[in-house]
Amino acid sequence: MRRADRLFQIIQILRRHRQPVTAATIAAELETSQRSVYRDIATLMAQRVPIRGEAGVGYVLEDGHDMPPLMLTADEIEAAVLGAKLVAGRGDAGLARAALDLIAKIAGVVPEHLRPIALDPASIAPPGRALPADRIDVGLVRAAIHNARKLRLDYRDEVGRETVRTVWPIAIGYLESVRLLIAWCELRNDFRHFRTDRIASLTVLDTRFTARPAALRARWRRTLDATHPTSP
Structure with missing residues (x-):
């Protein structure tokens, strides 16, 4: 080198x-x-x-160091495009559109000899099965997470029972068969997972929760590790 x-x-x-x-x-x-x-x-x-x-x-x-934009290697371009294709197939509507826009932007600005890697990469994202349609705008949920805003959910469980929850949203989980809102539930005083296709409606509240979303995500991960320890 x-x-x-x-x-x-x-x-x-x-x-x-x-x-x-x-x-x-x-x-x-x-x-x-x-x-x-x-x-x-x-x-x-x-x-x-x-x-x-x-x-x-x-x-x-430290902060403040600028580098020329999009000085990407061939492997970095392929990684970005592969990741974007996975998001396009599994993400909510807003992220799926953003992923396709990202691929187009990368192809439009990289040097000519690297453009085929963006448009026709060697790595192929596996096709995913169709997910249940969201009944809410997941983009609002992601914005609430970034701004640490509480949500009020009208939620229906697998048998159709409806409950109203006030939650602290911390992440959206993009799984193989469903999308999940991961949140701290004030009713249960614990972390809960809500399928986005079962949220009948939501309201973004003016109230902010005091804990940082990143800190809550770290707590949630520790809870998962304690519940499902890795086998030796």
């Missing part, structure tokens, strides 16, 4: 991680020595790339 490419890849590795990344981790991914990584980090810092950290502790790329 040319040194210029290695410098670029170091920035990409740091950009990918939120926590400090050690020189050993960087060296292992780039298949080079830690000494080379130390020299490369020093070069980047001398070029005013905002890297914070030190040898033995780890390095973080």
Whole structure:
């Protein structure tokens, strides 16, 4: 790997991680020595790339570093297109449209020699079976999650019994056969999963919940791990 490419890849590795990344981790991914990584980090810092950290502790790329847009490798383009095709097949209507728009935008701006990878990739997303139609605008739910807004749901269970719930939405789960709203339910005082095709109606409330959605998602994942531990 040319040194210029290695410098670029170091920035990409740091950009990918939120926590400090050690020189050993960087060296292992780039298949080079830690000494080379130390020299490369020093070069980047001398070029005013905002890297914070030190040898033995780890390095973080601080906010404010701009890179030329869409400097994508062939593998990155294929990964983005494959992911977008999966979303187009499994996501709600809004995300499906956005995924197709993303593919078109990538194909429109990448260099000519990379365009076939976006338009006719070697990787194929498996077709999914049709999901039950949502009775609500899932885009409103995603916006409520981002803004930490409570929702009031009119929900019907598998036998048609209707309940009204006030929930703290934290995620939308896109499963093989259904889409789920994952939320903290004030009625049950616990996490609950609501099928989006069984939500008869919803209202986005003015009230915000105080916990951060990311923190609630972490709690939810720990709850799942405790309920369904991984086999050794």
